Amino acid sequence: MEKKLTDVLKNQYDNYILPFFWQHGEDDAVLKEEMDKIYQSGIRAVCIESRPHEGFCKDEWWEDFDLIMSEAEKLGMKVWLLDDKHFPTGYANGLIKEKYPHLRKWHLREEHVDVAGPLKEAAFIARFVDSCTGGPDGESLVGIMACRRTGKGEELSGECIDLTDHVKGNFVYWDVPEGYFRIFFLLKTRYSAIGQEDYIHMIDPASVDVLIEAVYEPHYQRYKEHFGNTLTNTLGGGPGFYESTLGIPGMPLPWRDDLPALLSEHIGEDASLLLPGLWFGMGEKTSLIRTAYMDTVTNLYKECFSMKLGDWCRVHGVEYIGHIIEDMNAHTRLGCSAGHYFRSLSGQDMAGIDVVLHQIVPGFNELIHSAPISGGKADPAFFDYMFAKLAASLSHIQPQMKGRAMCEMFGAYGWAEGMSIMKWLTDHMLVRGINHFVPHAFSPKYPDPDCPPYFYARVRKSTVSRL
Numbered sequence: 266m267e268k269k270l271t272d273v274l275k276n277q278y279d280n281y282i283l284p285f286f287w288q289h290g291e292d293d294a295v296l297k298e299e300m301d302k303i304y305q306s307g308i309r310a311v312c313i314e315s316r317p318h319e320g321f322c323k324d325e326w327w328e329d330f331d332l333i334m335s336e337a338e339k340l341g342m343k344v345w346l347l348d349d350k351h352f353p354t355g356y357a358n359g360l361i362k363e364k365y366p367h368l369r370k371w372h373l374r375e376e377h378v379d380v381a382g383p384l385k386e387a388a389f390i391a392r393f394v395d396s397c398t399g400g401p402d403g404e405s406l407v408g409i410m411a412c413r414r415t416g417k418g419e420e421l422s423g424e425c426i427d428l429t430d431h432v433k434g435n436f437v438y439w440d441v442p443e444g445y446f447r448i449f450f451l452l453k454t455r456y457s458a459i460g461q462e463d464y465i466h467m468i469d470p471a472s473v474d475v476l477i478e479a480v481y482e483p484h485y486q487r488y489k490e491h492f493g494n495t496l497t498n499t500l501g502g503g504p505g506f507y508e509s510t511l512g513i514p515g516m517p518l519p520w521r522d523d524l525p526a527l528l529s530e531h532i533g534e535d536a537s538l539l540l541p542g543l544w545f546g547m548g549e550k551t552s553l554i555r556t557a558y559m560d561t562v563t564n565l566y567k568e569c570f571s572m573k574l575g576d577w578c579r580v581h582g583v584e585y586i587g588h589i590i591e592d593m594n595a596h597t598r599l600g601c602s603a604g605h606y607f608r609s610l611s612g613q614d615m616a617g618i619d620v621v622l623h624q625i626v627p628g629f630n631e632l633i634h635s636a637p638i639s640g641g642k643a644d645p646a647f648f649d650y651m652f653a654k655l656a657a658s659l660s661h662i663q664p665q666m667k668g669r670a671m672c673e674m675f676g677a678y679g680w681a682e683g684m685s686i687m688k689w690l691t692d693h694m695l696v697r698g699i700n701h702f703v704p705h706a707f708s709p710k711y712p713d714p715d716c717p718p719y720f721y722a723r724v725r726k727s728t729v730s731r732l
Contacts, residue, residue: 286303375450385440387440389448406453409428411425425539449540468569501613505590506519611663615671624643671702676716706720
């Protein structure tokens with residue numbers, strides 16, 4: 266602490282603010298003016314966000330980036346890069362769709378029918394037949410199994426029978442024992458419940474390589490002499506599985522062909538017959554299969570995505586930071602997140618969170634309140650008292666993070682968010698261990714309805730005189 270105070274008194278301190286600088290393809294003079302205004306604000310780093318720039322990684326992008334890099338060198342500023350064309354990270358600038366469609370996401374989904382026994386020589390329509398021939402990619406059968414129902418709602422007993430080899434033509438043949446059964450058809454599919462069919466597969470290292478090829482390598486090839494000095498970091502924007510939580514019938518879940526073997530190793534028995542428990546309750550087997558699944562896929566995410574990108578950055582002399590979507594404990598499940606906050610950021614050089622959509626509101630530290638996030642509400646039990654401590658804790662657990670915890674904040678609160686609220690939010694984060702900030706943002710487009718408020722609205726004297 267004494268050293269930090271001495272450094273500040275001598276005006277020797279690091280930069281702790283790196284705002285997003287949105288790009289739309291503005292004129293050179295506008296970009297230079299924005300960089301100068303950012304510098305005059307006492308800020309010594311910017312994160313270049315490509316989301317609104319239609320020419321990302323094309324000639325017009327490189328021209329704008331060249332100018333920003335030149336201005337940053339003149340001003341002694343650092344440049345960070347948001348690592349994809351669109352939010353969230355994983356689009357790989359369209360390269361998956363354009364060049365590597367075979368490396369798109371894989372999911373496992375289920376269809377089912379119910380049957381009552383005893384019933385001899387029963388025949389059931391193979392529900393996967395039409396699906397397998399109906400799309401450009403088709404679907405493939407992972408397995409068919411019949412699970413006995415308990416009679417309590419849709420609960421399964423855990424007694425399952427493999428019927429995969431009972432398929433003949435378009436039918437499944439089976440002598441149904443006495444009782445009630447649900448027959449599951451498990452299908453490997455490209456289908457995504459939220460329309461991300463052309464995104465990388467976060468648990469496939471070959472697919473993650475496409476993001477490196479599409480975004481990381483082109484910037485390195487063009488600016489390799491600046492890597493580690495002017496261009497120092499990359500920032501990931503909200504990557505995750507982006508499928509729903511376990512326990513929702515029909516919902517596709519992240520999948521790899523070796524998952525049954527990995528799950529079986531985890532639980533010490535054949536996991537294939539327990540897979541329906543990912544969607545439906547299965548008594549004491551429910552927690553067994555779901556815990557094994559979450560533990561396995563979150564470790565795969567850590568190894569194949571987070572560590573892979575972090576290692577690439579460090580080998581090339583830059584750092585890797587970012588955040589996942591943490592809203593309302595999303596960090597502990599699938600959905601828009603990655604299932605495990607600490608594993609998902611293990612490869613990064615700072616811990617990270619984001620508060621940009623009214624998740625934290627002064628005065629509402631005890632009451633659930635409305636917020637434009639998933640579900641339409643925010644619970645202060647999480648956002649006010651736990652949220653920032655996730656990042657602060659991780660920053661001390663991971664040695665390479667060196668106690669650095671970042672928060673993306675201020676944006677998308679609307680123009681009513683004035684300096685008093687920003688000051689309050691900053692204090693809220695500082696006392697909870699957040700020490701680096703990524704504000705939303707400097708936008709050279711005026712007026713810009715994208716995630717206000719933004720800083721420096723390009724007001725001219727002639728405009729002021731008319732107000």
